[in-house]
Amino acid sequence: MADLIVNGQAIPLDEDGFLEDTELWNEEVAKALALTEDVPELTEEHWKVINYLRDYFAKFGVAPMVRKLCKDTGCDLKTIYELFPSGPAKGACKIAGLLKPTGCV
Amino acid sequence: MADLIVNGQAIPLDEDGFLEDTELWNEEVAKALALTEDVPELTEEHWKVINYLRDYFAKFGVAPMVRKLCKDTGCDLKTIYELFPSGPAKGACKIAGLLKPTGCV
Amino acid sequence: MARLDQGPPHYEQMLPPIIKENYGKWRYHEIPRPGVLKHVSETGAELYSIRVGSPRLVSIEFVRDLCDLADKFCDGHLRFTARHNVEFLLGDASKVEPLIAALTEKGLPVGGTGASISNVVHTQGWVHCHTPATDASGVVKSVMDDLHDYFEEMKLPAKLKIGLACCLNMCGAAHCSDIAIVGVHRTPPRINDEKIQKGTEIPSLVASCPTGAIRPNPKAKSVIVNEDKCMYCGNCYTMSPGMEIMDPKNDGCAILVGGKTSNARTAPSFSRMVIPFLPNNPPRWPEVTEAIRNIIDVWAANARQGERVGEWIERIGWERFFTLTGIPFSDKLIDDYIFSRETFRTSAAFKF
Amino acid sequence: MARLDQGPPHYEQMLPPIIKENYGKWRYHEIPRPGVLKHVSETGAELYSIRVGSPRLVSIEFVRDLCDLADKFCDGHLRFTARHNVEFLLGDASKVEPLIAALTEKGLPVGGTGASISNVVHTQGWVHCHTPATDASGVVKSVMDDLHDYFEEMKLPAKLKIGLACCLNMCGAAHCSDIAIVGVHRTPPRINDEKIQKGTEIPSLVASCPTGAIRPNPKAKSVIVNEDKCMYCGNCYTMSPGMEIMDPKNDGCAILVGGKTSNARTAPSFSRMVIPFLPNNPPRWPEVTEAIRNIIDVWAANARQGERVGEWIERIGWERFFTLTGIPFSDKLIDDYIFSRETFRTSAAFKF
Amino acid sequence: MTEKRTPKLDELQKGKWPSFVTEMKRAAVKSPAAAELVQLLEKSYEERKGHWKHGGIVGVKGYGGGVIGRYTDVPEEFPNLAEFHTMRLNQPAGWFYNTKSLRDLCDIWEKHGSGLTNFHGSTGDIIMLGMTTEHIQPAFDEFSEAGFDLGGSGSDLRTPSCCVGPARCEHACYDTLEACHDITNEFQDELHRPMWPYKFKIKFSGCANDCTASIARSDCSVIGTWRDTLRIDQNEVKAYVEAGLDIQAAVCDKCPTRALKFDYKNNELNVIPEDCSRCMHCINVMPKAIQPGKEKGATILLGGKSTIVQSAFMAWVIVPFMKMEGDYEEFKDLMRRIWEWWDENGKTRERIGETIYRLGMGKFLREVGLPPVPQMVFRPRANPYVFWPQDEIEK
Amino acid sequence: MTEKRTPKLDELQKGKWPSFVTEMKRAAVKSPAAAELVQLLEKSYEERKGHWKHGGIVGVKGYGGGVIGRYTDVPEEFPNLAEFHTMRLNQPAGWFYNTKSLRDLCDIWEKHGSGLTNFHGSTGDIIMLGMTTEHIQPAFDEFSEAGFDLGGSGSDLRTPSCCVGPARCEHACYDTLEACHDITNEFQDELHRPMWPYKFKIKFSGCANDCTASIARSDCSVIGTWRDTLRIDQNEVKAYVEAGLDIQAAVCDKCPTRALKFDYKNNELNVIPEDCSRCMHCINVMPKAIQPGKEKGATILLGGKSTIVQSAFMAWVIVPFMKMEGDYEEFKDLMRRIWEWWDENGKTRERIGETIYRLGMGKFLREVGLPPVPQMVFRPRANPYVFWPQDEIEK
């Protein structure tokens, strides 16, 4: 996929639009990624989810299961989809700069 | 069982004649234990086995399997029984001050 | 914008009138000729279903052809079956033969009913999947060409269901088929550290291995495989692009037999492996087609009327199956996974 | 000093002359009456074996009594059976009745042949073992008193073999018996740190737990048990005196049925649990004897001639067994261990 | 791209069975992607390996699944396959179609995709095979307009499917089409928004013949049955005898429970009601004479799945008999309880059958509130390793 | 000790089955330890628990097993039970005795032990129940003098046992007594000096009736069989018919392989040789008319054990047919290879069956050098998880 341009810098994305190098993530990048996922603005609510995902990932090296995400953030699945129209995996994880969820499709 | 008297000190044994407290083991104790197991003298050969057992136990917290004992000391089972007439468990382990082998009887 | 969560179209709008009228009122059926089911209703109505083989992987032109026929003969209705055949539904007996003639002209086979082989349930293979150990459609085409008679006639001892899955994910759900063709890898994954670093949740990858063959390699931010423990299931590849499992030289097909899912007579049963490996030999997989024909011929010659492949084998004993088919037995066929114990012959009674 | 490795005495010196002469020449046998086998040799010789019930746990006076009888009637020879009965061996038919009379006088039961119950293979129990969940000899005596008729007559559908093990070590190898009585604990071990510190190889103890419920407690130089994972098998107690598993209030007996070991007709099979717990109620264990009598009565009333308990149940179905015996079914009876999967009813065919 | 030869694939245009290669070539006439696919496949046939990259994660707005991302690993050679995703669409219950709907699907797919499709995927969906990322949302919008919705993918409910049932089969013990349709609609959220440990499949078969192979292919298998006794029409029995059927051999001797007694003298067939296990065999052989009983419903089985990882599991009985009527609330409620439990207890990528195997049927039954009955097992446990909830015993 | 009442145990002196309590009391007359044992058991009956301490490790010189150490946990109350060990003695093959030997055993046991014994222990040994540590060596010396040797305990070979076989049974397909005796003598070292991961039991049954229950109770089960066809004496068949036996029902219909055809007209019974699985059923019912074939030998099965830890395993076929003759070298050699493999691969307290289950039959067969045959399994594997030794494939 085309690179993501953040502050004039080109950040490479993979075909699915996930960061090629998750180390390059920062808040600005998140905002730019959000635009690719139909999230015009990252609200506090969004950040709660994003930060939760990043913390969890830093701690366990994996993305949380959806039930856990909902429980721990207090957002039910409906809210998650309202916040991130393509859902927790393609939407939230992408914006949070996590690794691309694999496997179960 | 009656206590073991080593250098005038009474060292408590359990019913099977194993040390109640394996911490109290020392070379003198070994010699005294040997007498209870029909081993009149602890030769170099005996010590090789005893030391091997103690090292192994210190490292893994368990007594080695008989095959391993034989392989690692180079004594075949016949030799072990010549050295310790009641065999590796009741004979050698007791004199080496290991925990009483449990379980498989 | 799409309407979210509207669900599938309602089936009622898809049913031909004769079915709407006799919905739930069918009394019995007959098979007047191979490929034709005649269902008779309480009301006296008679419905003829003409079953037609499909390659499943089709173009929209094919679908449009079907529509043309359905419009012409069946008032614009048709259905597909659980095994991906097409069924034309006719209220009018006189249209059966003309429709069959039209189908034959188009090269479409009519059959698959009763004691015949039906279509092969199968998967994507090299056409569209990322982990296949063999192709799907090509193997199926080769096998069905070879067994074509058995589709068009009803001369087998019982129904014959073949399934194919191009890897152990088993999307063809072949594991309970009379005959299963399963794509298998035979070498451990080759680790691509870079891909793992970039895109893999290492804990998930490690957890994915059923035999515990994978452990983390923190230095390389990657993993290590204990090759002695690996049985090439490919589950790690599903979790990570860095576990390259495809190996053209050593990928191929295993053959399993004797499964069924119906509860009729005997309980549903798993297919059992009888040939651990046959090479991928495109375009026609001759080793596979021959192996399958052999099994079917021996079954057809020896089974009693109404005996599915697995029922026949369980009656005569697996040891006899190997003798009769001449298939060599090997240690590969003996289970060594979790539920192996139940397969061991804990009995002194067997045949020589 | 003892002669090492001389091995057991040679059997030849133990055989009565009639057996020596006809060794390997027996042609057939009959059971002229319960407890008496008549074997006929190629040579025409006839051997009568009188089978006598024994409590197995006996005094040397008992053995001397047997010797007296053997000297008097059998030229000084006798044998014991695989189920701990005594067999007197007679070449002379005329001595059969006098011997039986002498046995009866001594209160020794003659029987256990053919379609009868034989002796209960059992274990030490409270008499001599360190881990029992129930007694052995007392339960057996109670059961055999109750089933005495079935020992002395041959009126059951088939042979009936009861086994008892006083803990899950299963020294009675009861796991393949028509009826098994198994001593079971029901509470997790209580940890005695001191005993563990003194006398236990912690790694071996941890490894001994089949469910991984035990983990080291380095602080206390002892271990901790995750009680939720424990299923009270007692294997940890075998490894360490510090894992106290006996619990008078909650120890008792489970009943399993339907096992066999012979290969005749059907493959050997495991016994299956039908009652997960009955209390220890010494001296006569009425709950146990009643449960067993119920099972036997229902079997005797319903089975076909020649059908072992398990064969009968497999024919009618386990669901029917529970209906017929009135034994309540519960989640305790559903396997949840390694090989549970094969016990799940993966079929829509069953009886209500 | 210049036209290349495909000698290997051409071989597969020969023979009597209809050829998928011919179909691919038909699609290739209009679709450059389909044309390249023919070439790519020829390459695979030469090299004996696939040419698709690992994974891919694409989708539509509002849903978490339904589209499978696919990219070739040789995009330079096959630029039209650089993105070549699959869209799964729910089939109508029973796979019935009118030609209008089918033609609509074709037209939309001609516009947005490769023109290649599977009728159907092995779970039951309509598979639209091969489209670029850009086309995903517009294609979905149009399919939606035509009345079709997306199927499942990822850790969600997969499109349920059902046998032809009452629409064309005399054996159906409940309305499989209605049940499938109603229940699919009830669980739209579960179908479109992955939220569980792993996938979950439901299949509906009208009787124990199980024409959807549900017992092997679905986590939850709903198999029609009856609670009373099968019905025998003695006149039809006599007709079968006259027609030459050897009832003793073909029917009675093969009855697994030996529940059928044939009376030679009077040409009558009788069943021992409590022995019949409703396997369907006798009904299959003599559909004119034997019918299911009148009190109909379904057996619910749970846990089916195929090989990966812990071995294949077949589904097993968890409810011997349930009425399948009205709003199916009893069934739906059961599903919700099961999913709740699984979600609470399952590990990532663990199917419900595996979760229950790991934690034990006892725990599952207690916590989901299902009464244990012997119908759930072929036979009770052989090991004595009973887990006693400690509150059930007096200490 | 003052005489105490034993009301609970006294109950067990009633009833028709011979009473072990009576036996204990008989021993108590001469042995104070036996007398205390009665009291201890009464205490157990009152408290519903045992009163023996954990474990115990005692023995004789030159051997590593054969004596089970036992100490009561209430030695103050029962000083004569402070040490109360068990000695296991090898029984003669087939459990045959002359009274001289039995009386010798009794006399020695009267001198050195409690006078209580088990004829026999459930593995097959003579169990001498209850002696002090001091008496162990002298008792052994005297038993040895009388021709008896110690049985196994610990991680060694346990005393093999065998059915009555050719000594009194028409079915025996090999000489179980000779095999048992010869092989027991061959493996004296393995029996007396524990050296393996765990215990190992061998049992010999002369035919598939398996009267030693070997398939369930021994790691290695040796079951007599034949390789040719069973022999039918048609005159005796007719005699059975005359005597009223319903051969079709009692014999043919129960033949698991349906290998028997009864010809009503001529009262003849015939077998389809290749179908017979030698289960023994027909021979059991008609021993006068049917006999095993002439080419006799045994099937070797491996891996039997009971519950602890991984569940009970029944032994399974590893050699379908082996001649059991001469010096049994083929069998002995096989045992040595198996033990060597187990010793190399087994974990502590892991029975051979568990080791093979853990590592796989394939590896076991390859490394022990046994040719894989379908007779080893009821059916082949259902999963496709084949392990390919990498040297068997070309890379």
Ligand code: SRM
């Ligand atoms: C059309 C279809 C249902 C659907 O919704 O699509 C269907 C239709 C019928 N099935 Fe089926 N079955 C269909 C898939 C199945 C499957 C599933 C599968 O093949 O994947 C099974 C289970 C397979 C298995 O056991 O492995 C299946 C097992 C049966 C059986 C049991 C066969 C047996 O004896 O084992 C019957 C009874 C019979 O044929 O006697 C049966 C009977 C029937 C009857 C006779 C029912 C009726 O009275 O209408 C129908 C015609 C059968 C025929 O073709 O001879 N149907 N049937 C499916 C046709 C698939 C195809 O194109 O070939």
Ligand code: SRM
């Ligand atoms: C399209 C389809 C095969 C077909 O050609 O028909 C299919 C295709 C894939 N399946 Fe499947 N599965 C398909 C039915 C099945 C079935 C059969 C069934 O549903 O009856 C099974 C076995 C039954 C079961 O669920 O256990 C099946 C078991 C799997 C598995 C293993 C899941 C497991 O629990 O063991 C995977 C791997 C995964 O999910 O990670 C998988 C994964 C896949 C993926 C997504 C590959 C992957 O790992 O990313 C395949 C996408 C292929 C592609 O590029 O188009 N697919 N998959 C089937 C879905 C069509 C549809 O929706 O109608």
Ligand code: SRM
């Ligand atoms: C004496 C003994 C062998 C020994 O070396 O001690 C023995 C002796 C005979 N057995 Fe046995 N069996 C003996 C233990 C066994 C065992 C093992 C056990 O009970 O622990 C079994 C396997 C048990 C099981 O299957 O669970 C056993 C299963 C058989 C069978 C198969 C029964 C069946 O149909 O399942 C037969 C054949 C028969 O009786 O028709 C048989 C047949 C026989 C015959 C008829 C053999 C013969 O022709 O001499 C003997 C008399 C049987 C009788 O009592 O009616 N014997 N027999 C054992 C007597 C034990 C006892 O005191 O009761």
Ligand code: SRM
């Ligand atoms: C005496 C005897 C029971 C009896 O009353 O007959 C017996 C008694 C004991 N057995 Fe056993 N076993 C006896 C036959 C068995 C059998 C049956 C058999 O051999 O046919 C089994 C089940 C079959 C098997 O081997 O799997 C058996 C399986 C065990 C086990 C579990 C072994 C396993 O692998 O699962 C243990 C526990 C252990 O070895 O640590 C055990 C341990 C014990 C110990 C030594 C208790 C212990 O853990 O220290 C018992 C000593 C009791 C005592 O104080 O006298 N005993 N043991 C049997 C030996 C008599 C003999 O030599 O003739």
Ligand code: SF4
């Ligand atoms: S079986 Fe494997 S290779 Fe084939 S479609 Fe399914 S996941 Fe892909």
Ligand code: SF4
């Ligand atoms: S292929 Fe399977 S067994 Fe091998 S490493 Fe990968 S997950 Fe493990």
Ligand code: SF4
């Ligand atoms: S079964 Fe248990 S309690 Fe009974 S003798 Fe064996 S080890 Fe001891």
Ligand code: SF4
């Ligand atoms: S009793 Fe068994 S399950 Fe419980 S802790 Fe001990 S070894 Fe583990």
Ligand code: SF4
């Ligand atoms: S499952 Fe039963 S009801 Fe459904 S189509 Fe098949 S035979 Fe008919």
Ligand code: SF4
């Ligand atoms: S449905 Fe099956 S079990 Fe019931 S009577 Fe018919 S054949 Fe027998």
Ligand code: SF4
């Ligand atoms: S196993 Fe066979 S040979 Fe041995 S006693 Fe039993 S019936 Fe006779």
Ligand code: SF4
């Ligand atoms: S031995 Fe068994 S299998 Fe062989 S013919 Fe006799 S009954 Fe049938």
